[in-house]
Amino acid sequence: MKVRRYDENPLISPRDVPPFHKGFEVIGVFNAGVAIFRNETILLLRIAERPKNEDQDIVKAPFFNPKTKKIEIVCLNKNDPHYDSSDPRVIKEASCGRFIYLTSISYCRVARSRDGHHFTVDDQPLLYPSNQLEMFGIEDPRITQINEKYFINFSAVSPWGVGDSLATTVDFMSAHRQGMIFAPENKDVVIFPEKINGKYFALHRPVPRSNGSPEIWIAESDNLLYWGNHKCLIGLRKGMWDDGRIGAGAVPIKTEKGWLEFYHGASQDDRYCMGAVLLDLNHPDQVVARSEQPVLQPEMPYEKDGFFGNVVFSCGAIVEEDTVKMYYGISDTSIACAEFSLNEVLDSLTTCT
Numbered sequence: 165m166k167v168r169r170y171d172e173n174p175l176i177s178p179r180d181v182p183p184f185h186k187g188f189e190v191i192g193v194f195n196a197g198v199a200i201f202r203n204e205t206i207l208l209l210r211i212a213e214r215p216k217n218e219d220q221d222i223v224k225a226p227f228f229n230p231k232t233k234k235i236e237i238v239c240l241n242k243n244d245p246h247y248d249s250s251d252p253r254v255i256k257e258a259s260c261g262r263f264i265y266l267t268s269i270s271y272c273r274v275a276r277s278r279d280g281h282h283f284t285v286d287d288q289p290l291l292y293p294s295n296q297l298e299m300f301g302i303e304d305p306r307i308t309q310i311n312e313k314y315f316i317n318f319s320a321v322s323p324w325g326v327g328d329s330l331a332t333t334v335d336f337m338s339a340h341r342q343g344m345i346f347a348p349e350n351k352d353v354v355i356f357p358e359k360i361n362g363k364y365f366a367l368h369r370p371v372p373r374s375n376g377s378p379e380i381w382i383a384e385s386d387n388l389l390y391w392g393n394h395k396c397l398i399g400l401r402k403g404m405w406d407d408g409r410i411g412a413g414a415v416p417i418k419t420e421k422g423w424l425e426f427y428h429g430a431s432q433d434d435r436y437c438m439g440a441v442l443l444d445l446n447h448p449d450q451v452v453a454r455s456e457q458p459v460l461q462p463e464m465p466y467e468k469d470g471f472f473g474n475v476v477f478s479c480g481a482i483v484e485e486d487t488v489k490m491y492y493g494i495s496d497t498s499i500a501c502a503e504f505s506l507n508e509v510l511d512s513l514t515t516c517t
Contacts, residue, residue, distance in 0.1 A: 165508045167460060172281050174466055174498035175491075181211060181285050184271070185235060188213040188226075191268055192471055194493030196275070197305035198414075198480025199314055199336075205482065206336055207275040207283060207491060207499065208290065208305045208316065214268040223249045225265030227300055228293035235293075238265060253472065253496075269293070270301035272318065274336050280482075280489060280501070290339055291331060297322045297344055298329075306479050308355040308415050315388065319351045320344060328353040328368065330388065345389060349373065352380075352411030355388065356423070356448065364388050365448050367397065367412035367425065378409040380427060380441075382449050395449050398427075398441055405458050406439060408432045414481040414490070416443070421510055422452050426459065426490065428477050436475040437461040438492065442513055453513035460490065460502055470495025 178190040192212035199206045215224040215237050225238045240247050240255060247264070248256040255265040272291040275283040291302050300321035308315045313332055316339060320329040325348025331339040346353055349371035356365045363384040368391075371378050379399045383391040400407050406429025416423040423443040430436045437458035444450040462474045478492035483506060491501045 165459070165504060165512050168503045169464065170281060170501045170503075173464070173500040174494060175281065175501055176207070176209065176275060176283055176285065177498040181209075181273070182287075183213050184211070184273075184289060185213055185226075187216055189216055192270075192496055192498075194496055194499055195304045195477055195479050196491055196493070196499055197272075197307035197316060197318075198482060198491050199307040199309060200482060201314070201336055203278070205277045205280040205283075206307070207277075207480075208272050208307060208336075209275055209285065209499065210270050210303055210305065210493075211273050211289075212268040212270045212301075212496075223247075223255060223267060225255055225267055226269040227265065228269065228298060230294075230296045230299065233294075235269060240265075266300045266321070268301075270303045270321075272302055272305050272316075275499075290333070290336065291316070291318065294341070297324065297327065299323060302329075304351070304479055306354050306415060308357050310357060315355055317345065317353045317355060322348075325349045326351050326371075342389060345391060352413075352428075354412040354415050354425070356416050357418070360448060361446065366391060367416070369409075369411040378411070380410055380412055397443075397449065398451060398454065404456075405429055405431055405435075405437050405461070408434065413438060413478045416448070417481070417483055417488075417506075418445070419506065419510065423448050424506075424510065426478055426481060429458070434472075434474070435462065436477050438476055438478050438490070440509055440513060442510065451516045453515045455512065456514050457512075459504070459509060459512075460492065462495075466498065466500065467494045470497035472496035476500075 195210045197208035248258040274286045277283040303319040305318040316331045327348040328346040329344045330342040333339040352369035382397045408430040414426040438460040439455035441454045442452040481490040
């Protein structure tokens with residue numbers, strides 16, 4: 165299958181976005197939700213910022229204080245044996261590996277483009293931490309258009325874990341919060357763009373802490389707020405590119421052959437690729453076919469090197485006739501785009517028996 169990466173890749177990098185917080189630096193512009201609005205390509209960017217730090221013995225952890233409604237910073241000594249800061253993304257309790265803080269805080273800003281290649285980024289966030297369930301930030305948005313309204317679901321990170329929350333917009337200038345729709349631990353939620361047999365459907369990814377694996381589930385709803393009838397949809401595959409963890413990526417695409425879902429899969433050594441699964445049009449809890457090989461995998465230097473390398477991670481794609489335009493995060497650092505044939509993707513899938 166042919167994949168054409170844009171010559172302009174990376175399309176948006178940290179150097180292209182000024183920080184929103186004084187005394188911070190942008191370290192990531194990635195994992196964007198995607199939509200078309202008034203003939204523009206909209207990317208709802210996850211922006212990760214961290215406090216500037218000149219002391220090599222200190223690690224700084226920003227968080228949103230729901231009482232003061234401000235970002236505050238905790239400073240921890242790297243040499244303190246109680247803490248493990250070996251992963252540049254997180255601070256853990258050394259004795260048990262329990263997550264304590266993130267080293268950056270994320271929120272969402274809109275980028276707009278007439279040609280899908282060159283973007284301007286809004287100065288103000290569209291979605292910003294606002295409550296105790298978002299104390300450590302807002303991550304990895306997806307956008308589903310239903311009629312004239314755009315439904316944005318995103319990972320909300322807090323001391324209670326990661327859950328998925330919902331907001332709506334009609335103009336990408338302001339958004340209305342709907343609350344948390346999947347409680348921790350859950351993420352990688354994508355909502356189907358229309359009702360099927362009178363129900364809304366969503367894919368989600370619970371993260372079991374006892375037994376079980378991080379795999380893709382499906383749920384249904386009457387109103388997009390309350391979800392039930394949960395079923396495990398697809399699982400990990402031992403010895404393959406998606407044997408570590410999997411999660412939904414882009415909003416499902418309706419085709420004549422079924423609902424096409426581009427999902428991310430990580431191997432045991434944390435190499436993230438994008439694959440595809442085809443679901444029955446009328447019964448989306450039934451799997452028709454699935455990728456044996458990745459549709460997109462880290463190959464270019466900008467996909468292999470970065471804040472967290474060897475990662476391609478998509479939260480949205482646009483389809484124009486037979487062309488899929490997949491916007492994807494690279495190495496938890498920047499945004500890129502690749503195009504490929506919709507029919508070639510469908511033909512590449514292996515029928516499930």
